[in-house]
Amino acid sequence: MQNIVMNAFTIILTVAIYFISRKIFIKTQNALLNPLLLSTVAIILILHYSGITFEQYKPGKDIMTFLLGPATVALALPLYQNRHVLRKSWVPILIGLACGAVATLTTAVLLAKMSGLDSLIVKSIATKSITAPIAIEISHITGGDPAIAVAFVVFTGTLGSMIGAGFLSLCKIDNPLARGLAMGVTAHGQGTATILEEGQTQGAMAGVGMALSAIFISLIAPFYIPWLIKF
Numbered sequence: 001m002q003n004i005v006m007n008a009f010t011i012i013l014t015v016a017i018y019f020i021s022r023k024i025f026i027k028t029q030n031a032l033l034n035p036l037l038l039s040t041v042a043i044i045l046i047l048h049y050s051g052i053t054f055e056q057y058k059p060g061k062d063i064m065t066f067l068l069g070p071a072t073v074a075l076a077l078p079l080y081q082n083r084h085v086l087r088k089s090w091v092p093i094l095i096g097l098a099c100g101a102v103a104t105l106t107t108a109v110l111l112a113k114m115s116g117l118d119s120l121i122v123k124s125i126a127t128k129s130i131t132a133p134i135a136i137e138i139s140h141i142t143g144g145d146p147a148i149a150v151a152f153v154v155f156t157g158t159l160g161s162m163i164g165a166g167f168l169s170l171c172k173i174d175n176p177l178a179r180g181l182a183m184g185v186t187a188h189g190q191g192t193a194t195i196l197e198e199g200q201t202q203g204a205m206a207g208v209g210m211a212l213s214a215i216f217i218s219l220i221a222p223f224y225i226p227w228l229i230k231f
Contacts, residue, residue, distance in 0.1 A: 003059065011060045013043070018035060036190055040158075081200060093177070097185060104129040104186055105217060108128055109126050122229060124149040125148075132149075160183065161187055181206065192207055192209075
């Protein structure tokens with residue numbers, strides 16, 4: 001009974017904190033007050049000062065993490081509603097996805113190498129722009145550390161959701177298709193959730209970018225990452 005109460009409390013706490021953080025972000029439109037970052041910091045502080053351990057929080061967290069699957073599948077709705085965009089522009093979409101996926105992977109590895117980071121870090125950072133489950137599996141294949149890989153994935157998604165849309169606007173990229181693809185390819189799920197607030201087309205294209213870039217990188221990473229590291 002105590003475990004059920006704790007699980008319910010942690011889930012309600014997380015949802016309430018995110019709801020409040022999102023309201024603050026919508027009102028201020030300040031990238032530094034991104035709801036993902038703000039709610040994460042708030043929950044960490046609450047758990048720390050309330051004495052609730054991560055082991056107590058984890059069961060509730062696992063339930064919420066499980067719901068990521070249905071939430072991801074729900075992206076099929078705006079994708080279906082914008083299927084005419086895919087039919088009309090599938091060639092530039094595929095070319096853009098391939099170029100974007102290779103660019104994010106290449107720059108991550110080369111910058112990590114130029115910074116003199118340990119080989120384990122270099123292998124782990126390579127998958128920073130794809131969704132966590134796939135990043136974990138690729139890190140196993142390439143010799144990276146799954147925990148470090150996930151940390152980079154979360155950091156990339158959070159940073160992308162904070163500054164991605166603003167950076168695209170600064171570069172005068174206003175096309176909904178291009179904005180959605182860019183966010184999906186570079187900032188995966190978190191970027192997709194953020195850009196979905198702009199419109200269904202952007203959200204649908206971000207979902208396409210996230211899914212197809214993950215598939216594409218999964219196919220090339222086992223061969224391309226070792227080659228880049230030796231380059």
